[in-house]
Amino acid sequence: MLGSRWAAPNGGGNHETHIFVTHYHWDHIQGIPFFAPLYAENNEFHFYSFRSKFLGRDSLKQVFEAQMALPYFPVDMSAMNAKRKFKEVEGGDTFTIRENKITARWLNHPQGCLGFRIETPAGTVVYATDNEPGDPKLDESLRELATGADILINDAQFTPEQLNTTRKGWGHSSWQEGVRLAREVGAKTLVLFHHDPDSTDRMVDSLLRQAREEFDSVFAASEGMVITLGETGDNVQAHMPGMRTTLRREAQFRAKVTGVTEGGKEFQEETVVRDISLQGALISLQNMPRLQSELQVTMETPGEDGLQSSMRLKGYVVRIDAGPEKGHSAVGVVFTD
Ligand SMILES: [Zn+2]
Numbered sequence: 001m002l003g004s005r006w007a008a009p010n011g012g013g014n015h016e017t018h019i020f021v022t023h024y025h026w027d028h029i030q031g032i033p034f035f036a037p038l039y040a041e042n043n044e045f046h047f048y049s050f051r052s053k054f055l056g057r058d059s060l061k062q063v064f065e066a067q068m069a070l071p072y073f074p075v076d077m078s079a080m081n082a083k084r085k086f087k088e089v090e091g092g093d094t095f096t097i098r099e100n101k102i103t104a105r106w107l108n109h110p111q112g113c114l115g116f117r118i119e120t121p122a123g124t125v126v127y128a129t130d131n132e133p134g135d136p137k138l139d140e141s142l143r144e145l146a147t148g149a150d151i152l153i154n155d156a157q158f159t160p161e162q163l164n165t166t167r168k169g170w171g172h173s174s175w176q177e178g179v180r181l182a183r184e185v186g187a188k189t190l191v192l193f194h195h196d197p198d199s200t201d202r203m204v205d206s207l208l209r210q211a212r213e214e215f216d217s218v219f220a221a222s223e224g225m226v227i228t229l230g231e232t233g234d235n236v237q238a239h240m241p242g243m244r245t246t247l248r249r250e251a252q253f254r255a256k257v258t259g260v261t262e263g264g265k266e267f268q269e270e271t272v273v274r275d276i277s278l279q280g281a282l283i284s285l286q287n288m289p290r291l292q293s294e295l296q297v298t299m300e301t302p303g304e305d306g307l308q309s310s311m312r313l314k315g316y317v318v319r320i321d322a323g324p325e326k327g328h329s330a331v332g333v334v335f336t337d
Pocket residue numbers: 023025109130171
């Protein structure tokens with residue numbers, strides 16, 4: 001999805017890109033051979049990862065080569081025309097990329113995993129996937145990594161019950177551990193990440209609901225989600241695509257939507273909200289709102305006694321696609337309250 005968006009206007013594609021690889025398990029490397037920007041000559045990639053004791057020097061480069069060896073892939077690595085540079089980092093390393101300071105720390109995971117802290121002028125993002133609590137030294141390493149983060153992306157693969165029983169030792173965490181950590185280190189927004197492949201979207205909704213009862217600002221990561229760091233004190237704006245089809249309820253709510261168009265004009269429109277989840281909705285609109293602008297959505301919902309009641313929600317525009325009806329756009333919104 002990122003590869004396809006790369007070339008789109010405002011798609012975020014850059015000629016020079018830095019990619020942090022946390023470790024070499026399949027779920028973290030499988031997309032690499034399919035990432036189209038790696039085949040474009042003008043692109044330049046800098047990869048950061050650690051030297052695995054199982055692979056030795058140039059571990060990530062070896063992983064690339066092995067993944068693309070025939071007959072696992074139709075072309076070998078020489079078909080990748082982008083410039084690629086590999087840098088070995090390890091837990092405790094700190095370095096800068098332009099105006100950003102990067103810190104890497106070891107996390108508790110089989111065969112090792114690095115978490116990354118990225119301090120930018122707009123705020124600090126911590127990417128701490130694949131970690132299991134319970135190792136005092138590595139727990140401390142994670143706490144230091146996450147201290148004061150504006151956005152903390154943390155492993156939330158298992159339920160707290162699974163983590164204590166059948167999935168103990170698998171190298172993952174839960175929403176509850178994430179909330180505990182976020183509180184302890186004063187992180188502002190928590191993103192639940194690394195969902196279990198066996199968790200349905202409804203189950204992810206349920207984890208998110210529980211997490212929100214205990215922590216103010218929590219999102220469940222979804223494919224293609226973009227989070228923009230604003231000025232200090234600004235709300236985090238979450239960018240969620242309308243891709244999680246199974247999560248959507250087959251419900252329709254009449255709604256009134258107010259917002260700002262791309263051209264900067266205020267608009268108000270009546271429509272129906274078709275797809276709604278705990279976190280967001282997909283709304284069909286004739287007006288074209290501005291990406292990441294705020295929308296007010298007032299929905300008519302059937303009350304418990306069968307009477308209509310209305311629900312007022314504030315959200316951010318996170319995705320705009322051509323809608324199923326002519327002249328309409330499908331607008332993805334993440335609700336923030
Ligand atoms: Zn892993």
